[in-house]
Amino acid sequence: MLRRAVEKSIRVYSVQLRQLSANAAVKEKWDLHAGVLVERHPILTKPLNEIETKFQAMQSQIEFENSLKSDFELRHEKDLILAEKIKKGQMEVDLDDTSAKQTAQDLKDAYVEELKKFQLAPRTTEADKKKDKQATNRDLEDILYLLVDQKLGDKSHMILPQGQWQTGETLRQTAERVLKEKCGENIEVMFYGNAPCGFFKYKYPAAQRKDSVGVKIFFFRSALKSGNVDKKIAKKFEWLDKNELGGKLKREYAESVQQFLI
């Protein structure tokens, strides 16, 4: 009861605060920025976990029980019967014939042998071994996100590529331009729609506030199609998965970004 009352009063208070800040916002001027979230989609499916493996085994067992015998199995059975007969001496062994004839078991062994020779590509790549975080072909099972080193004020930070909106552009166009500016022409992405997928705002330090109070960033989601960041344009950049990302970003920024990561 008490808790509910407290919560209610907090809500009322926060509503008032919001109204206050909304009134203030009329006077405040914010810089609008577009940010780009570039995702490298997973290339490999994740291996099955324990319960999935168990369930799959059960399903295939049930399927086997309900299935009819294949030609190969029939042939194998026939071979077995024949071998039995020869053993008992009920049938004469025609040496020429049996030596020429391959049994089903022989065939099966040959197939297995052939499969063993076939090498699947490894699930970990060169980039994984080198821990090269600039490569896009690492960590094939996870989504990777692009972070680029950018200068904000005096310091530089590892953040999602972002840049200021210019009059006459839509935000989507800003996002496309920003990506080209920060990462070069080599990188080819597909944007997911015209609407921003996330939002973050921060204020400039008091000393640097001239026209505007701070920055409002609107993030646009996009998927990497091909290419990579141009190393001449972006000196420092990394492709990171969700867990690695959290450690790299500043706390508040990270919280906003986590909201729209899958």
Place this chain on the structure above:
Amino acid sequence: MALLTAFARLSCKEVPSVARSFFTGPKLCVQVTPALYAEPLKKKKKIDPAVIKQREERRRKKLEKQIRRLEKNARQLKPVDELEVPLELLDEKEKRTRPKAALSQEEIESRAILQKEWARYKLKQKSQELQVVDRLMQAQQKALEELRKESEELFQEAIQPDLQMIPLTTKGPVATPPIENYESPDGEYLDISKKWT
């Protein structure tokens, strides 16, 4: 047909036969000739035999055309081989059936438990996915609201559908990584599909 109705009318409407009388005033209701309630039949026109022949020809052609059209539609359809069970399999069904596996009580029990466990697992997975979708939508909603506060025009631009995305093709994650520079072994290609004309 016209003739028949005329006769029918005649028969059902029996005209009372009035005795012939000398006076022909209306008061007496005298009728000299029986009322027929019909007009006499027209004389059949004589038609040129050439015209009849032509008409006959035309009717025949029309019928032929219809027959042809029917035949065309009733042409046999191309069979779908995959839908027909090969006779060989039907004959060998008995031979191919596996002996029914006798499952132990424990096995049945463990399978049932695994099924239930699987259902719970999938439910959990599904609800987690829904939560993620909710979170993403919320984040987008918030971004749009903030954008609207800043500029109505930019907001209107942002909610336009993106036609570049259609048609969309994506390549999903695969089970095994692709082998670089892999040349698949050449095999012989035999096209054994039947030709249907």
